[in-house]
Amino acid sequence: MxxxxxxxxxxxxxxxxxxxxxxxxxxxxxxxxxxxxxxxxxxxxxxxxxxxxxxxxxxxxxxxxxxxxxxxxxxxxxxxxxxxxxxxxxxDWDRRHRLMRMHTALHLLCSLIPGAAVTGGAIGDGKGRLDFDLPEAPGKDTLNAGLAALIAADHPVTTEWIGEDELDANPGLVRTLSVKPPRGAGRVRLVRIGAGDPPVDLQPCGGTHVRSTGEIGRIAIGKVENKGRQNRRIALVLEA
Missing domain, CATH: 2.40.30.130 (Elongation Factor Tu (Ef-tu); domain 3)
Incomplete structure (x- = not known):
């Protein structure tokens, strides 16, 4: 079935x-x-x-x-x-759309902290978080400014597929340590944000997203917390 x-x-x-x-x-x-x-x-x-x-x-x-x-x-x-x-x-479209906005915003947050592995995360209705393997996280003001700029730029959000062998050849595409791309079907779905080269963000993801970053709307950093010597938790909240 x-x-x-x-x-x-x-x-x-x-x-x-x-x-x-x-x-x-x-x-x-x-x-x-x-x-x-x-x-x-x-x-x-x-x-x-x-x-x-x-x-x-x-x-x-x-x-x-x-x-x-x-x-x-x-x-x-x-x-x-x-x-x-x-x-x-x-x-339930209203709830789904809020989840789509938050999920896409978390991709933007990930793009603002390049090179840091994502050790955990959660997407909620109106809120979400990512945990990063980082000795220190950027300040809230820096992150808020970065998110606002990416949202205002209204970057397109698209999907594409690559073979599992292509993913193996580009392990840097995988940012999340806690969630691995599903394997066994021979191909992996990527979410691309931005039309440029390099894009704003490009990584495996099977979730739902908005069509462009401008659709995310108003969003802000809620908390930046220390969850261990190398673990920084950054929370987002939708403001409208």
Whole structure:
């Protein structure tokens, strides 16, 4: 059972018709979906399923299942549609868009601290953080100014694919120590920010992002914390 992840090619697709291919206590598996499944530090989407009779089921979270399946989790007392049923799956767009803005902003933060490995991170609704292997972090004012400039420049955000052998030949593309690019499919998805050479940022990522940095909007450094001798935690918050 494999779910076609429509969000991978179009993060702005808000709904799709789909067929139920399995249903159980762990969730509903559809043949395709617009709901992102938890992974890479990004939370799974919430949303809803509309059945053929017009009734609605709330999806509390989308998570990864086995063999490429995406599980759409329902409330504990919900009655799942039977396999073969046709539904319309839609994503909670306002929440998803905030996650997209934050995820893209964290890529910009990463670009402002070149060469430092990312040892951890999290993306939340309106907030996020990255942990860097650094003896000292840049000051908040410096980071805020850098983020503001990159957002104002409205750099394009695009995706592309490379072979796993290309990634092996360019290990510097991988910034995160805690999350490794998925392997085994023969290719790896990259997110590129900026049209120049070199780009603002280029690294493996399977998450959802906005189309350009200007769409991130107002964002600021929340905290810069010491989490160990070589670990600096930098938090971001959306301001609007």
């Amino acid at each position: 494999t779910t076609e992840p429509l969000f991978r090619d179009d993060a702005y697709l808000r709904e799709t018709s789909a067929r139920v291919i399995a249903a159980g206590p762990d969730g509903i598996v559809l043949d395709r979906t617009v709901l992102y499944a938890t992974g890479g530090g990004q939370p799974g989407d919430s949303g809803r399923l509309v059945l053929a009779d017009g009734s609605t089921l709330a999806v509390t979270e989308a998570v990864k299942g086995e063999n490429g399946a995406i599980l759409h989790r329902l409330a504990a007392d919900a009655s799942a549609p039977a396999p073969g049923a046709t539904v319309t799956a839609s994503v």
